[in-house]
Amino acid sequence: MLLLLAGATLCRGAVYARRVTSTVDRPQPEDTDSSGPGGSAVLRLLRTSAGIAIAMAVMNVGTYAFQMVAARLLGPSEYGAVAGMMALLMVLSVVQLGLQATAARRIAATPEDVAAIEQTILTTTWRAALVLGAVALLASPLVWWLLRLDGLLSAVLLGLCVVPVTVMGGQAGVLQGERRWLPLSLVYLSVGLPRVLIGGGALLVSATEASAMAGVLVASWIPVAIGSWTLRRRTHRAIVTEHDRDVRRDVRRETYSSSLALLAFVALSNLDVVVARNVLDDHQAGLYAGGLIVTKAVLFLPQFAVVILFPSMSTAGESRSAVMRGLAFLSGLGAACVAGTYLLSGLALVFIGGNDYEDVQSRLWLFAVLGGLLSVLQLLVYAGLAKRGRWTKYLVTLGVLALVGLGSLADSLTRLAVTVAVIDVVVVVLLVALQVFRGKKGTETLAAAG
Template identity: 40%
Template sequence: MRTHQKAMTSMSVVAVAMMVMNVVTYGFNLVAARMLVPAEFGALTALLSLILMANVVALALQAAIARRISVAPQHTLSIIHTASRVSLALALAVGAAGAATTVVLTPAFDFSSMWSVIFCGAMIVPLTLTGALMGVAQGTARWKRLSVLFVGNGFGRLLGGVGGLLVDASATSAMAGLAIGAWLPVLLGAGLLKSDADEDPHSRRPLVFETVTSAATLLAYFAFSNVDALVARGGFEPHDSGLYASGLILTKSTLFLPQFVSVVFFPSLARDSSHRTRLRAAGLVAVLGLAVVAGTALLPDLALILVGGEQYEEIAGDLWLFAVSGTFLAIVYLLVFDALARREGGVAILVWVAAAIVFAVAYFNRIDIVGLVTTMAVTSAVLAAVLLVWPLLKASPAQADLGVSEPASD
């Protein structure tokens, strides 16, 4: 009973922290939308999309460190020792690579200054280090410290970004401020990556390999979860594209709402070979998502206010479909992290196939808003079902009967 109460308290603390982070981050977007002219705000949105894609390395590093500590807590100090060096090397490498892309991305996206992309690269460095810090806090179940990092991440973006905009109302200045503000969670997490343990330098390779493969899987997920947005942008008339973008606000909200579940359950997913934890976590995500679907169906006018107001009234009756899509995407998100926790192979391929299916259905058919969101929801549901049974399909018959899978080897 005490363990259950502790788990519920941990989930509550992390859930509130992630909610604060998302609200504060959304607040920065609102401020930027009002302080920047449309052209500059469009440039900033594109730059933040680049950051989102590059951040898969930070998420992968967080998952790899948390998993290793969870399955081998007796080696925590050694794992932290190795992680501190790997995270710094990866942060500098990914940051430098991101900054170097300015030669290509500045003319390709018509950015007003090459410095905007360079500042993107600079921001990736603290974001990657933050991922490592979060991995240590998550793996050692230091939920309050992890919550502080989440809140610091949000306020760092708000204070740094707004500070940059106050200096100069431009996307470049905003990115400079964001790059500085991204160091706030690193400062708040100081000490988490310190260890007096000695570690063989050759042991860094498995952590790097796991991070790279996890990043590839997460990249596949982000591609899948955004494929319908790209299809709508390129295949719909501007008006319908705007309507679909409005509906996607609800999809993303439904997707982000239960993400704290994957954060809190991740260490247990890494240790539990019986699949019970995975089913419990997936069930909790499904319940939260269905609550949003029911609320949207019963209160469409309220949901309409949250996605943009009366100018998007045409889509009010279909908003519940976007909530359904977000619910299944949230379940897929959890199961992707479950695969990372168990080191299950082949998941990235499954997700890429799902993305290709959505694109092919939309490309070869004259599809409308309802058709596209339904395609996304159905494909996400099928993908979730496949991922749910995937570990059982890969297990031997004897293991499948027992409900266990082979332990992942490092």
Template identity: 35%
Template sequence: MTLAGVRGPRVAAALVPGAFLAANALSYALLLAAAHRMPAAAYGELSSLLGLLLVATIPMLALQTVAARRVAVDGGEAGIVAGTVRIGLAATGAILLASPALAAFLHLHDVVGVVMVAATALPLGVIGAASGLAQGRRQYRRLALLLLVGTGGRSLGGVVAVLLFGTPDATLAGIAVGTVAAAAGIALDRARTRPPQDGAAARGVVVEAAHAAHAHGLFLLLTSMDVLLARHALPSAQAGVYAVGAVATRAALWLPQSVLLLLFASLAQQHSRRAAGRRATAVVLGSALLAVAGTALLGPLVVGAIGGARYHELDPVVWLWTLLGALLAILQLAVLAGLARGSRRRAALLWAVLGGYLVVVVGVGGVDTPRRLVLALVGVVGVAAVVSLWLVLREPAALATAVADDTAAGDDTAADDDTAADDDTADTRDAASR
């Protein structure tokens, strides 16, 4: 096994974290360009539309999860294209129907920005499904390229629009153009393979994607809930202090993401999921230790980089926000491992944490400073993180033993199937099992 838990080349696997960082750098470039180019009111409008765009990515994440699991388990992709089209059109229609209400709720002067968000739903689904197929087949060069073209392309379109026009609606239009262009290129590339279509399989994809969307949507809500609760429980100035600390939470949460992308296929396969769960746990715990220790040692430097001299009251305690993000990353690992196995139950963990948040903040109260609030939230997520580790590591030894005799033969069969299905691309030759 390689470091990524697969037998593909290390170099190909190493491209994914690089592409992940580059794509996220473009996303941050969009925010920075908008912050410098737009007045405060316009930037606030753009932020609300980008929040809506984040919600619109949930079907994309769900389709990526479903496609990766299905091709990792049985190598087939029947129904994925048709299912992607159905989900994408449904998401587009839902946003368009809700656009007047959304524009009013967000205090927008028209529905143009919301319509631009709707225009991204189907192409985002195409990007997600294609990324999932590459992820499940361990075609890591292709996955890295899709990360750059998909996530990076839409952010680049937004950056260009910000620099040229400097308005929220134009920025969303640029994002939509970049997303559509990326999806069109992916669709044209995939068209030559003509994957098999099956109505029943497509319905299965839609049902499974709905459950995955439930889990992904809950987790996205959970990653924003602490800031919303800070706004509810703290005075405005103190809520702003909490929000600065929350930047460290986000960084710690997303630090191990690219490695989890690499391990998802192994988490889905019965013969490798136990070892993959251990590797994933080691990666998440290792990144958590480094992030928390680094933040504790370099608190003033971290706070200065995030918010400047105005927030140096966070210097000795900013590591608590990093710890919260690290615990959320452990929770996310358990949910992703469950989705890889086809389990629909682990979303209950997310509901439990959300309920715990509300109980300690709204019910119990007493969280009248940023430090007290983050400590309360760390306590809630800490309990869930312990349960999460047990769920990821509890793969019965008997199951591993039962499949051990079949592993070598199964690996050879999988290698033959992957090579036969994909020997027309150099990416697959690099990523297929030998």
């Protein structure tokens, strides 16, 4: 079912990307291919926003195919630990998302400052990656204890993964802001495919938590290598003007603010598996982690919509329509995914690990609901970042606190999933209300100026 969903999303996404972003495809000189007139058909496709949709669908299929392989080879109890580590990796690497969002927004909104923005982002990216990696390594004994891992090595490998994952975010943000879809597509393709191939190969050699994380670590450096090669000529002369120094300071402040908002979202979308690991027994926590494979598939398969629309959401005159198109698309797709999961739950069970997870089969549709809610919530968070709004991170943080507090009271898999769904609904409603308020305020400001 998940692979059918991926194919349907990929096809619909390509059509959607063509429809809503046909005016923003701006191939750069660096993206051209000299192998023939216009390059190969594949390269021509990857230079477009439709190519981004396909690349991100392939990336997410590969990423979650790895989790499916891990779930099947490890079984519920041990897979619950791997799922917990992958969730923590998302939380630990949140600066990646902040760097990408800041770079994309600033370059799209103020292209005249692209040199100062690029230099600042790329320098800050490597510094932040090394600092975060060091912090994660120091915290590895705590991770070992929190997730009840078999050994400390798995937690150490998790900490090392933070470095390449963070670096990739800064590189992708520069490419996204310039709308250089070909190299960005190649970066995204190199995230998912190597993870399932290398990570799956490591698990076949040794089906342990440490092998899984070793495979993820090796695979995480491949997109960094591609991004570094793509940006190898993106060096600029020393920044000497006062304006450029102001731009660099503002970029750093925005990166910090964006990272906080995205940290809240990542925590809200990932900490439930950590809560499950602590309030449920190993088997139930493993079943919950298996159900979350459906959640992550529904969340990340249409993620291309956020990537493509974010530059438009950051541009005056395009923001409102971009948000509305995104909400309509994600809401419709989420509803279709819930219906598909309910009707094809047996097929979905095959892809999340087989009969070992049959106790959760009747509730897989509920995990699809979680994924649909999170996909809409993610778009609204990025809509807030596009306008540098402050309240977005506060509202999502309240959701995180509610998740930890109320989730810890759950005594079953179903109660925890329902609790998370209710919290997500409340946060989505609040963020939609915030968007409406911003829209009215903006209209009144324009009327007053006129």
